[in-house]
Amino acid sequence: MTRKRCLVVKKKFSESLVLKGKRKKIGFSYAWKGLRDIYKNELNFRIHLVAALLVVIVSIFLPLSALEWVLIIFAIGFVLVVEIINSIIERMMDYLKPEYHPTVRFIKDAAAGAVLVTAIVAVLIGIIIFLPKLYVLLSALL
Numbered sequence: 157m158t159r160k161r162c163l164v165v166k167k168k169f170s171e172s173l174v175l176k177g178k179r180k181k182i183g184f185s186y187a188w189k190g191l192r193d194i195y196k197n198e199l200n201f202r203i204h205l206v207a208a209l210l211v212v213i214v215s216i217f218l219p220l221s222a223l224e225w226v227l228i229i230f231a232i233g234f235v236l237v238v239e240i241i242n243s244i245i246e247r248m249m250d251y252l253k254p255e256y257h258p259t260v261r262f263i264k265d266a267a268a269g270a271v272l273v274t275a276i277v278a279v280l281i282g283i284i285i286f287l288p289k290l291y292v293l294l295s296a297l298l
């Protein structure tokens with residue numbers, strides 16, 4: 157299909173959804189399906205999600221301020237979103253260029269590097285927030 161024809165088909169599909177008043181609902185269900193697909197197919201995303209859950213559980217038992225909660229939630233969201241983008245880039249490259257290519261290697265490694273940066277930032281935020289509180293907690297217990 158040419159690009160022009162593809163745009164026409166996309167516009168007609170979009171208009172038909174608006175006419176049926178279903179656009180918002182369908183847009184949300186596609187997004188939810190996308191997240192479910194990422195969860196099912198991406199081990200790293202599941203690992204990050206489990207780590208995020210553990211952090212939230214630990215946070216509930218510590219006296220955190222609103223700002224600390226905001227920072228933790230932001231760090232978790234940051235890691236998960238970049239992990240999703242990394243998965244998208246990997247899939248896109250596998251689809252566009254399945255055979256070995258140095259540019260694909262560069263793109264995939266750079267995307268993985270972006271995830272690593274977010275993970276390091278999240279760990280640093282965790283250390284700054286949790287370490288003093290855990291220290292106080294342990295000092296009180298010992």
Ligand SMILES: Nc1ncnc2c1ncn2[C@@H]1O[C@H](COP(=O)(O)OP(=O)(O)OP(=O)(O)O)[C@@H](O)[C@H]1O
Binds near residue numbers: 242256261262268
């Ligand atoms: N087509 C390719 N051409 C060149 N190098 C590639 C190609 N596909 C993968 N690689 C190299 O292999 C690495 C792993 O790629 P792969 O697509 O298997 O990701 P992955 O193991 O699923 O990564 P992640 O653990 O981040 O999900 C890439 O970072 C890249 O260095």
